[in-house]
Amino acid sequence: MKEKFQELYESLKIDRKNSEWSREHSMKERAEELYKEVLEIKQALENDDVKNLREELGDALWDLLFMIVIAEEQKLFSGKEVINDAMEKLKRRKPWIFTGKKLSKEEESKLWNEIKKKEKE
Incomplete structure (x- = not known):
């Protein structure tokens, strides 16, 4: 790909x-x-x-x-910067996917919303 x-x-x-x-x-x-x-x-x-x-x-x-x-x-800006920014956002908003930690759908949603809210402050 x-x-x-x-x-x-x-x-x-x-x-x-x-x-x-x-x-x-x-x-x-x-x-x-x-x-x-x-x-x-x-x-x-x-x-x-x-x-x-x-x-x-x-x-x-x-x-x-x-x-x-x-x-x-x-x-x-460069395409590399766009991809890097997207990757950094994914790491910030869904850190558990990189650690192997298992969360319920509800826990994921709650964490996602908390992290997103903090980013907007």
Whole structure:
């Protein structure tokens, strides 16, 4: 999976570089496209349409990665920083998954909400 993820990311960078149409897209436009894809994901789920769900998840991933490519191009932040931030958030909000500690669904939910609340303070 790592290789395919990297291939998609690198291909989107090439697309941005070599396609005038792609270069014209702004971060806001890509965010709007991502929003539409999320609605299509929701629709696929409601319809129990696994084939379409797979396609729409790919489209959403494409838009999300494309936004990261634009952010890197504009020197806002790197994709590595985005992934690192997401990983750090996962470690903060669900530390028990890395220790092997077993929690009930209720305990997980309670801890998740407590940690999230502390982050917002």
